[in-house]
Amino acid sequence: MTDRVEVFRALHRRPAQNDPLILxxxxxxxxxxxxEAAGYPALATPSAGVAASLGYEDGRTPTEEMFAAVARIVRAVDVPVSADVEGGYGLAPKELVERLLETGAVGCNLEDSEAGVLKDPRRHADWLAEVCAAAGGRLFVNARVDTFIQSVAEPERAIERAALYVAAGADCVYPIGAPVDVLPLLRAGIQGPVNAIAKVGEGPSPMELGERGATRITFGPYLQRRAAEGIAGLLR
Structure with missing residues (x-):
């Protein structure tokens, strides 16, 4: 398991700025x-996409069903899988880490807002530090920064939160919803890898996002939604 985590961690050390890790x-x-068959070296589950596949609205998936879904995905492939577990489902850090490791996941996304409200950044950083300590290097922690999607447009607020989360031990920071033209400023102000979200077939390409400063690219629920649209088109 430790080897898979190290493989995943090494994938984030990109040789060139215009070559981001695509998950x-x-x-x-x-x-x-x-x-996996398409050749991707690692995968990252989207909580909203998993929720849709299980028949739930985003943010409404029962804890047990989310972990079970992640475990099925991990068992199905040989490449490392990181899991979006939203805000941690109210679990204590040690239990959250144990549940993630039981699925076989090598990493996780953890959000810093709940029900549309940003959490206190210092308290959240303290909680992240407990998660990282419990993980002991066995999980790659991607700390989501929700300022932009919660209508806090100033990049400085995202950078401040990111600094606290990196100091707490987070391996990567995810300023979700950050405008493309803000990415260079975030890249300059944040230590370590930066995650950006890309849409499928529209907006900046992963390479363009990499050139702006993104280390890794994820797609949220957009692949699942495009797949659903494709099925609808076939049926028509």
Whole structure:
């Protein structure tokens, strides 16, 4: 397991700025196998895509079902899988880490807002530090910064939160929803890898996002939604 985490961690050390790590998001075992067959070296589950595959609204997936879905995805492939576990489902850090390790995941996304409200950044950083300590290097922690999606447009607020989370031990920071023209400023102000989200077939390409400062690219629920649109088109 430790070897898989180190492989995943090494993938974030990119040789060139315009060559970001691209982590497509499987929502079930079948999509995970398709993405692995396409040649991607690692995967990152999107909580919203998994929720849709299980018949729930985003943010409404029961804890047990989310961890079970992640475990099925991990079992289906040989490449490392990171799991979006939203805000941690109210679990204590030690239990959250144990549950993640039981699925076989090598990493996790953890959000810093709840029900549309940003958490206190210092308290959240303290909680992240407990998660990282409990993980002991066995998980790659991607700390999401929700300022932009919660209508806090100043990049400085995102950078301040990112600094606290990196100091707490986070391996990567994810300023979700950051405008493309702000990425260079975030890259300059944040230590370590920076995650950006890309849409499928529209907006800046992963390479362009990399040139702006993104270290890794994820797609949120967009692959799952485009797949659903494709099925609807076939049926029509």
């Amino acid at each position: 497509p998001g499987p929502w079930d075992a079948a999509s995970a196998r398709a993405l």
